[in-house]
Amino acid sequence: MIDLEQIGRQARRAVQVLATAPTSQKNAALTAIADALITRQVDILAANAQDVAEARAGGLTDALIDRLTLTPARLEGIAADVRKVVELPDPVGMRFDERTLPNGLHLYKQRTPMGVLGVIYESRPNVTVDVAALALKSGNGAILRGGKETLRSNIALCGVVQHGLAQAGLPAECVQYIEDTSREYVLGLLRLSAYVDMIIPRGGAGLHDFCRENATIPVITGGLGICHLFVDDTADLDRSVDVIHNAKTQRPSVCNALDTALVHRTVAREFLPRLVERLDRDGVVFKAEPGAYEIVGGMPGVEAAQDGDFDTEWMALILGLKVVDGLDQAIEHIRQHSTGHSDGILTRTQAHADAFVQRVDSAAVYVNASTRFTDGAQFGLGAEVAISTQRLHARGPMALEELTTYKWVGIGDMHVRA
Amino acid sequence: MIDLEQIGRQARRAVQVLATAPTSQKNAALTAIADALITRQVDILAANAQDVAEARAGGLTDALIDRLTLTPARLEGIAADVRKVVELPDPVGMRFDERTLPNGLHLYKQRTPMGVLGVIYESRPNVTVDVAALALKSGNGAILRGGKETLRSNIALCGVVQHGLAQAGLPAECVQYIEDTSREYVLGLLRLSAYVDMIIPRGGAGLHDFCRENATIPVITGGLGICHLFVDDTADLDRSVDVIHNAKTQRPSVCNALDTALVHRTVAREFLPRLVERLDRDGVVFKAEPGAYEIVGGMPGVEAAQDGDFDTEWMALILGLKVVDGLDQAIEHIRQHSTGHSDGILTRTQAHADAFVQRVDSAAVYVNASTRFTDGAQFGLGAEVAISTQRLHARGPMALEELTTYKWVGIGDMHVRA
Numbered sequence: 001m002i003d004l005e006q007i008g009r010q011a012r013r014a015v016q017v018l019a020t021a022p023t024s025q026k027n028a029a030l031t032a033i034a035d036a037l038i039t040r041q042v043d044i045l046a047a048n049a050q051d052v053a054e055a056r057a058g059g060l061t062d063a064l065i066d067r068l069t070l071t072p073a074r075l076e077g078i079a080a081d082v083r084k085v086v087e088l089p090d091p092v093g094m095r096f097d098e099r100t101l102p103n104g105l106h107l108y109k110q111r112t113p114m115g116v117l118g119v120i121y122e123s124r125p126n127v128t129v130d131v132a133a134l135a136l137k138s139g140n141g142a143i144l145r146g147g148k149e150t151l152r153s154n155i156a157l158c159g160v161v162q163h164g165l166a167q168a169g170l171p172a173e174c175v176q177y178i179e180d181t182s183r184e185y186v187l188g189l190l191r192l193s194a195y196v197d198m199i200i201p202r203g204g205a206g207l208h209d210f211c212r213e214n215a216t217i218p219v220i221t222g223g224l225g226i227c228h229l230f231v232d233d234t235a236d237l238d239r240s241v242d243v244i245h246n247a248k249t250q251r252p253s254v255c256n257a258l259d260t261a262l263v264h265r266t267v268a269r270e271f272l273p274r275l276v277e278r279l280d281r282d283g284v285v286f287k288a289e290p291g292a293y294e295i296v297g298g299m300p301g302v303e304a305a306q307d308g309d310f311d312t313e314w315m316a317l318i319l320g321l322k323v324v325d326g327l328d329q330a331i332e333h334i335r336q337h338s339t340g341h342s343d344g345i346l347t348r349t350q351a352h353a354d355a356f357v358q359r360v361d362s363a364a365v366y367v368n369a370s371t372r373f374t375d376g377a378q379f380g381l382g383a384e385v386a387i388s389t390q391r392l393h394a395r396g397p398m399a400l401e402e403l404t405t406y407k408w409v410g411i412g413d414m415h416v417r418a
Numbered sequence: 419m420i421d422l423e424q425i426g427r428q429a430r431r432a433v434q435v436l437a438t439a440p441t442s443q444k445n446a447a448l449t450a451i452a453d454a455l456i457t458r459q460v461d462i463l464a465a466n467a468q469d470v471a472e473a474r475a476g477g478l479t480d481a482l483i484d485r486l487t488l489t490p491a492r493l494e495g496i497a498a499d500v501r502k503v504v505e506l507p508d509p510v511g512m513r514f515d516e517r518t519l520p521n522g523l524h525l526y527k528q529r530t531p532m533g534v535l536g537v538i539y540e541s542r543p544n545v546t547v548d549v550a551a552l553a554l555k556s557g558n559g560a561i562l563r564g565g566k567e568t569l570r571s572n573i574a575l576c577g578v579v580q581h582g583l584a585q586a587g588l589p590a591e592c593v594q595y596i597e598d599t600s601r602e603y604v605l606g607l608l609r610l611s612a613y614v615d616m617i618i619p620r621g622g623a624g625l626h627d628f629c630r631e632n633a634t635i636p637v638i639t640g641g642l643g644i645c646h647l648f649v650d651d652t653a654d655l656d657r658s659v660d661v662i663h664n665a666k667t668q669r670p671s672v673c674n675a676l677d678t679a680l681v682h683r684t685v686a687r688e689f690l691p692r693l694v695e696r697l698d699r700d701g702v703v704f705k706a707e708p709g710a711y712e713i714v715g716g717m718p719g720v721e722a723a724q725d726g727d728f729d730t731e732w733m734a735l736i737l738g739l740k741v742v743d744g745l746d747q748a749i750e751h752i753r754q755h756s757t758g759h760s761d762g763i764l765t766r767t768q769a770h771a772d773a774f775v776q777r778v779d780s781a782a783v784y785v786n787a788s789t790r791f792t793d794g795a796q797f798g799l800g801a802e803v804a805i806s807t808q809r810l811h812a813r814g815p816m817a818l819e820e821l822t823t824y825k826w827v828g829i830g831d832m833h834v835r836a
Contacts, residue, residue, distance in 0.1 A: 412787030
């Protein structure tokens with residue numbers, strides 16, 4: 001029986017210390033965590049082996065088992081990621097929007113930690129350490145709840161995190177793990193509004209919907225990406241093939257991979273066969289609506305699109321193809337089918353690029369670039385805790401700064417309001 | 419029977435136009451609204467007179483009736499406020515965090531409207547126009563739901579807003595009013611997540627709690643202020659009396675008015691009698707905990723504090739008094755009793771000021787200034803739609819910029835991810 005209230009109270013008390021801890025102390029904790037991932041690897045790997053054995057007995061696919069498996073090399077990788085967080089600038093305390101009012105009151109905003117994060121995630125155990133590291137660096141506590149397939153691994157990894165915190169003289173309760181996989185504790189965490197400031201779900205659409213429906217705490221939804229590239233009539237067609245090839249095939253299983261190519265009618269007969277020929281070599285299957293099917297139907301890998309295909313996040317080597325009459329129809333299609341993650345235009349016409357950027361309101365909007373760039377590391381943020389596709393607080397890759405809020409600070413000379 | 423789904427769909431369609439409307443067109447709508455508030459005042463005042471008559475028949479207090487009464491002068495004031503919004507800079511389209519990545523991809527954030535706001539408010543009809551004007555200027559649609567006491571006034575005012583929108587060639591459905599005061603439509607609005615992006619409640623703690631409990635859309639909670647000033651042992655005592663006098667009496671009925679004065683034990687015997695003497699002249703009643711009561715008990719207006727007094731937002735000429743042993747105890751009291759709105763320290767010791775600013779995490783933290791400054795106009799933001807005391811997205815006064823989000827824009831030269 002888990003006492004969520006107690007976990008919440010402990011987290012709240014712990015972050016009072018963490019929130020104002022100096023950068024050096026937070027970095028010391030992170031370094032201790034990275035070290036312990038190596039020195040305690042026997043324990044971690046033993047716990048993980050039990051998870052893997054149970055998953056195998058339960059008949060999980062090899063792909064899923066691979067996702068939850070830890071190895072010495074993977075632990076090295078996780079430790080290296082933690083050391084990278086040490087190098088990142090500490091956002092807490094940063095001042096911005098500084099000004100002196102006409103009455104002399106000096107005013108600025110100062111970054112302060114969000115508070116306590118509730119993170120609900122599935123399968124991969126590295127998330128436990130990744131999220132803990134980013135939470136710590138930004139002065140936030142975290143209450144973690146991972147999937148049942150990795151319970152033992154996560155408990156071991158959270159133990160390492162707590163050990164690192166204690167080594168650096170910070171309260172271990174800054175990061176806590178809900179050691180019970182019953183659904184009721186997810187629900188309980190979503191309603192722990194007295195102690196938790198922000199919920200970050202990491203998983204499929206079902207998890208995000210469940211969080212949004214049930215939380216009394218703000219939820220950062222995201223991660224679901226039905227992404228589009230529109231090949232305009234003035235696009236460089238050869239290079240457009242390269243960009244779409246990259247967006248679709250460079251890593252098809254992730255949310256910023258391309259799902260649909262929209263092609264201007266004027267260039268469709270020239271462009272589509274080239275595109276299909278090139279991507280077919282990588283095993284891409286195409287879902288073509290009638291206008292596109294008329295052109296490339298019969299080429300290898302080309303199938304007629306079915307109902308719902310353009311509302312599917314493929315996460316695989318599948319690409320929707322659609323011929324459109326121009327910019328307006330492309331934008332209309334994106335408005336109807338995009339999840340607001342990453343959408344772009346390929347064009348050599350500045351006015352078309354400008355109109356696309358103005359009218360398409362996704363978290364990331366591209367001109368002449370692959371959708372695959374929507375990523376904290378690619379954007380130079382150094383890390384990523386989630387990719388937000390909701391509108392409040394932060395959109396796109398969320399890194400350290402996005403885990404903070406701000407307070408207004410007013411410095412006066414005994415100022416009174418007139 | 420109100421069809422909220424239809425209202426939502428209409429709002430979503432309307433904001434597609436509004437979101438990219440040029441500033442000049444939005445300003446034309448605002449000007450038309452300001453004009454119509456005057457030219458259509460006979461209709462507005464007639465509707466308001468019916469509301470007032472019903473309120474009087476229903477036995478509402480004179481103070482409440484005054485809050486909901488419109489007059490030609492008050493309409494002039496509301497129109498003037500709308501014209502002020504015309505003068506404010508348009509946040510939509512503003513670029514920030516611009517950078518070029520090492521690979522040459524040019525990246526920036528661009529402000530974009532939040533989308534559709536759901537605003538739930540009580541009594542004062544001016545909120546209908548204020549909120550509509552700020553929503554319009556920032557490119558947002560709004561679905562409004564006011565209190566039952568002002569239903570007819572609000573419908574008339576929303577009609578004026580829609581007239582102004584149409585005059586400027588913008589869809590009238592950008593601003594819609596839920597013309598039914600049944601509670602079920604509040605609940606319905608809170609769960610209209612397919613069409614509404616942000617809920618702004620304006621009212622008491624009960625309304626805020628109801629919204630947070632029931633919404634599937636992010637809620638900006640705030641407005642409740644239990645505010646503190648701590649008089650440090652090195653404070654300028656004469657001027658501290660002035661600052662506390664201002665914070666308590668300048669406008670006691672608002673959320674940034676002072677609720678509790680914490681006084682360092684070292685100066686309490688000197689300071690408290692002076693404070694009580696000065697504020698008693700304005701009719702302030704004091705709730706003194708034992709340490710303070712021991713010093714000023716027996717002076718006019720001084721009562722012994724009761725359980726819960728330090729957790730009450732007074733909104734009246736009442737002030738809690740407490741003697742503390744120093745900075746730590748003052749901060750501890752604030753952590754326990756503050757609603758995170760506005761808290762300050764009065765001191766001449768820089769180290770104490772710094773520690774207070776670092777450790778007190780309210781939306782606004784002051785050094786040597788009255789808490790009454792927490793206000794959009796005072797902060798130079800030009801307006802205010804709400805004061806947020808929650809942590810996500812925005813804290814403190816929310817004006818035009820806080821009604822926007824951003825999108826990432828990446829401009830490449832056919833960039834692909836390596």
